[in-house]
Amino acid sequence: MKKVLFFVVMLVGAVALASCSSNEQFDLDVETEFVVGLEAAYAPFNWSTSVENEFSVPLAGQPGVFVDGYDVVVSSMIADELGLDLVIKANDWDGLIPALLSGEIDMIIAGMSPTAERAETVAFSDEYFRSEQVVVVSTGGAYAHATSLADFNGARVVAQLGTLQDDLIDQITGVNHLDPLDTYALLATAVAQNAADAFIAELPVAQGMVATNSNLTIIRFTGENGFTVSDEDVIVSVALRQEDVNLLAAVNEALAGISTDTRNQIMAEALERQDNAS
Amino acid sequence: MMVFATLPPKDEFLNTIFYLVERYSGFFIRGVLITLLLSVVGTLGGFILSLFLTLLRTTEVDHRRDTWLTRTLKRLGRGFSVTYITVFRGTPMIVQAMIFYYGISPLRLSWWTPLIAGLVVVTLNTTAYIAEVIRSGINGVDKGQMEAARSLGFSRREGMFLIVLPQAIKNSLPAIGNEFIVNLKDTAVLSVIGVFDLFRATQSATSSNFRVVEGFFIAAIIYLILTFITSKVVQRLDVAMEAGKENAHA
Numbered sequence: 001m002k003k004v005l006f007f008v009v010m011l012v013g014a015v016a017l018a019s020c021s022s023n024e025q026f027d028l029d030v031e032t033e034f035v036v037g038l039e040a041a042y043a044p045f046n047w048s049t050s051v052e053n054e055f056s057v058p059l060a061g062q063p064g065v066f067v068d069g070y071d072v073v074v075s076s077m078i079a080d081e082l083g084l085d086l087v088i089k090a091n092d093w094d095g096l097i098p099a100l101l102s103g104e105i106d107m108i109i110a111g112m113s114p115t116a117e118r119a120e121t122v123a124f125s126d127e128y129f130r131s132e133q134v135v136v137v138s139t140g141g142a143y144a145h146a147t148s149l150a151d152f153n154g155a156r157v158v159a160q161l162g163t164l165q166d167d168l169i170d171q172i173t174g175v176n177h178l179d180p181l182d183t184y185a186l187l188a189t190a191v192a193q194n195a196a197d198a199f200i201a202e203l204p205v206a207q208g209m210v211a212t213n214s215n216l217t218i219i220r221f222t223g224e225n226g227f228t229v230s231d232e233d234v235i236v237s238v239a240l241r242q243e244d245v246n247l248l249a250a251v252n253e254a255l256a257g258i259s260t261d262t263r264n265q266i267m268a269e270a271l272e273r274q275d276n277a278s
Numbered sequence: 279m280m281v282f283a284t285l286p287p288k289d290e291f292l293n294t295i296f297y298l299v300e301r302y303s304g305f306f307i308r309g310v311l312i313t314l315l316l317s318v319v320g321t322l323g324g325f326i327l328s329l330f331l332t333l334l335r336t337t338e339v340d341h342r343r344d345t346w347l348t349r350t351l352k353r354l355g356r357g358f359s360v361t362y363i364t365v366f367r368g369t370p371m372i373v374q375a376m377i378f379y380y381g382i383s384p385l386r387l388s389w390w391t392p393l394i395a396g397l398v399v400v401t402l403n404t405t406a407y408i409a410e411v412i413r414s415g416i417n418g419v420d421k422g423q424m425e426a427a428r429s430l431g432f433s434r435r436e437g438m439f440l441i442v443l444p445q446a447i448k449n450s451l452p453a454i455g456n457e458f459i460v461n462l463k464d465t466a467v468l469s470v471i472g473v474f475d476l477f478r479a480t481q482s483a484t485s486s487n488f489r490v491v492e493g494f495f496i497a498a499i500i501y502l503i504l505t506f507i508t509s510k511v512v513q514r515l516d517v518a519m520e521a522g523k524e525n526a527h528a
Contacts, residue, residue: 040482040485041481041482041485042485043485043486043488044486047485047486048305048481048482048483048485048486049486050301050302050304050305061391061392061393062308062474063308064304064305064308065304065305065308065474065482068486069486089472090472090482091472092469092470092471092472095380095470095471095472098380099380099383102380102383102384103383103384103386104383183481183485184488185481185484185485185488185490186490188488188490189488189490189491192288193491208486209488212285212288212486212487212488212489213288213488213489214287214288215288215289274486274487275285275301275486275487
């Protein structure tokens with residue numbers, strides 16, 4: 001037993017030692033490339049594809065796999081502005097912040113909302129997209145004609161693990177808050193297969209899903225009928241390491257050059273390029 | 279030739295499957311290759327490393343001849359082997375993957391990719407399981423074999439490596455084959471650190487069309503083909519060994 005304990009202590013020690021990353025910041029003059037991390041499973045922000053086109057970028061270390069989407073186009077624009085080569089790595093949603101902190105990637109451009117909780121460990125850029133939170137339900141189901149959150153009393157509602165949407169569920173009175181799932185594809189499947197009544201998503205994500213799955217419908221809310229959200233809940237930002245202040249400034253400068261019209265157009269085009277149902 | 283240029287409607291299950299296979303064949307092929315690579319390297323590497331563990335675990339302290347240093351080293355080796363097996367069999371591979379991959383990546387080694395981390399984790403994990411298999415294989419070899427070897431002038435080590443271990447490994451082969459089958463399926467958990475195995479390939483193929491059930495239906499069939507073929511090979515091995523035993527008795 002003592003030996004087991006000894007081994008565990010050694011292991012923890014080794015991990016702790018390995019976790020002491022350097023405090024040197026990203027040097028824009030020395031570095032030739034920067035690494036962006038995303039899920040490659042959050043269309044239309046980012047998704048995996050076998051198609052190489054003018055927007056898609058090859059996924060690092062995985063020949064034949066490309067990523068496309070709003071985040072990818074914005075990443076390319078930032079890369080052009082910074083004069084650096086763009087490398088994109090895919091990671092599970094939960095693994096993105098650990099990967100950023102460990103130096104595995106330099107930025108998260110993955111449709112991430114800059115919540116106060118996340119801002120304790122990472123730095124966020126200015127917004128690069130603004131959207132609204134909607135509910136997605138089954139087209140033929142009991143909630144297809146809901147108009148306010150109150151209509152979801154008693155509904156089984158689900159969201160992605162570790163997301164803002166998962167927290168928003170609790171704003172619905174009398175809701176049956178289901179355990180969160182790993183990807184948006186699973187959320188769509190849960191509602192389509194009647195394992196849940198509804199899930200919460202950002203509008204463009206929901207639009208992409210409805211385009212591919214006719215059995216899903218978006219519920220948008222007007223005025224006071226929807227979620228009470230703060231600014232940080234409806235915008236997405238680039239996440240960086242807190243010590244990389246120069247890089248943050250450069251990213252903000254690059255983002256400032258992309259107008260709202262351009263942003264909306266990039267998003268509309270990304271929605272078009274997704275696997276669309278005939 | 280692309281038969282399905284666009285995604286079929288949601289209610290067309292089979293057409294969706296054909297569409298996914300056609301459009302994402304590259305993903306599925308790559309996924310299968312990576313899954314096979316993980317299983318082959320994991321099982322072979324695990325087999326080789328497990329021999330070292332077994333060696334450490336089966337040494338016996340000789341109180342008359344061993345010096346104090348040898349005795350301590352043997353005890354340490356034995357302790358390490360027991361601890362190793364306890365830790366790696368007692369924790370899920372998905373947990374080991376998270377600790378190893380993210381624990382080592384701060385060192386910023388350029389070769390420390392998810393695939394390499396996956397190969398390391400599956401090998402270390404399989405080592406623990408095969409070590410147990412071989413240990414029971416050794417227990418299954420008649421004690422008389424070692425006694426005979428000793429009486430013929432073999433040292434303990436020679437007796438173990440030339441007489442007992444070959445028989446133990448031969449008896450363990452079907453169980454090691456089963457370990458390979460387990461690896462084919464269980465390496466799916468390595469997708470959590472970004473290894474592009476069959477599971478992640480399927481996730482990627484459904485990342486912009488959300489046809490998860492159809493996509494994983496394809497994955498299930500591929501996994502089934504892989505495990506079915508392997509289990510047939512293992513069965514053959516079993517039968518061949520039974521035949522070998524009968525010949526030996528005759």
